[in-house]
Amino acid sequence: xxxxxxxxxxxxxxxxxxxxxxxxxxxxxxxxxxxxxxxxxxxxxxxxxxxxxxxxxxxxxxxxxxxxxxxxxxxxxxxxxxxxxxxxxxxxxxxxxxxxxxxxxxxxxxx
Amino acid sequence: xxxxxxxxxxxxxxxxxxxxxxxxxxxxxxxxxxxxxxxxxxxxxxxxxxxxxxxxxxxxxxxxxxxxxxxxxxxxxxxxxxxxxxxxxxxxxxxxxxxxxxxxxxxxxxxxxxx
Numbered sequence: 001x002x003x004x005x006x007x008x009x010x011x012x013x014x015x016x017x018x019x020x021x022x023x024x025x026x027x028x029x030x031x032x033x034x035x036x037x038x039x040x041x042x043x044x045x046x047x048x049x050x051x052x053x054x055x056x057x058x059x060x061x062x063x064x065x066x067x068x069x070x071x072x073x074x075x076x077x078x079x080x081x082x083x084x085x086x087x088x089x090x091x092x093x094x095x096x097x098x099x100x101x102x103x104x105x106x107x108x109x110x111x
Numbered sequence: 112x113x114x115x116x117x118x119x120x121x122x123x124x125x126x127x128x129x130x131x132x133x134x135x136x137x138x139x140x141x142x143x144x145x146x147x148x149x150x151x152x153x154x155x156x157x158x159x160x161x162x163x164x165x166x167x168x169x170x171x172x173x174x175x176x177x178x179x180x181x182x183x184x185x186x187x188x189x190x191x192x193x194x195x196x197x198x199x200x201x202x203x204x205x206x207x208x209x210x211x212x213x214x215x216x217x218x219x220x221x222x223x224x225x226x
Contacts, residue, residue: 004153006153009151033214033215035215040219040220041217041219041220042115042201042203042217042218042219042220043154043201043215043217044217045214045215048214088153088154090154090215097142097159097161097167098144098156098159098169099156099215100156100170101146101153101154101155102153103151103152103153104151104153
């Protein structure tokens with residue numbers, strides 16, 4: 001059973017376009033993280049959100065945590081080829097030691 | 112600073128063979144974990160440890176053993192390899208557990224094929 005479902009699974013866009021990736025669950029999380037993974041490497045943390053409704057910006061990337069802390073979104077403005085990679089959301093339930101990862105969104109930005 | 116080091120990077124096994132994937136971190140992290148990554152399924156937790164001498168099961172522990180005799184090392188043992196264990200395995204560590212939203216630091220992965 002996958003606690004976190006991401007959509008879309010694959011996304012191929014032209015350089016300069018905007019995109020949004022979604023991470024949804026029926027469970028409540030105390031915090032949610034987004035990681036990016038490039039081929040042959042491990043995931044690297046982009047951001048952590050902990051408050052319902054929280055919005056964080058990292059240059060052209062905007063992350064939002066849902067009000068009910070069950071979902072999150074990642075919006076990229078004016079995508080660049082360097083944004084290409086696998087984007088993974090990961091949530092932690094209250095009192096738990098572990099992160100549960102989403103199914104992943106593979107983004108390709110075409111120059 | 113090496114971070115999290117996994118060996119080997121690639122391994123081919125025959126069904127029924129056993130092997131150990133090594134993981135070492137030099138950041139003095141208390142929390143260490145093993146994940147497997149399969150297409151379309153993200154990362155699934157196999158086993159984790161919150162400190163030396165303490166281990167626990169994750170989502171998919173069957174067929175795997177772990178031990179944590181030191182803070183630095185967290186090896187993953189495949190007892191009798193099966194084709195279903197063909198995957199990419201990642202070791203990850205974090206300071207003082209992940210209870211407070213701490214960052215997971217990952218190794219580069221070990222790609223295992225079981226024939």
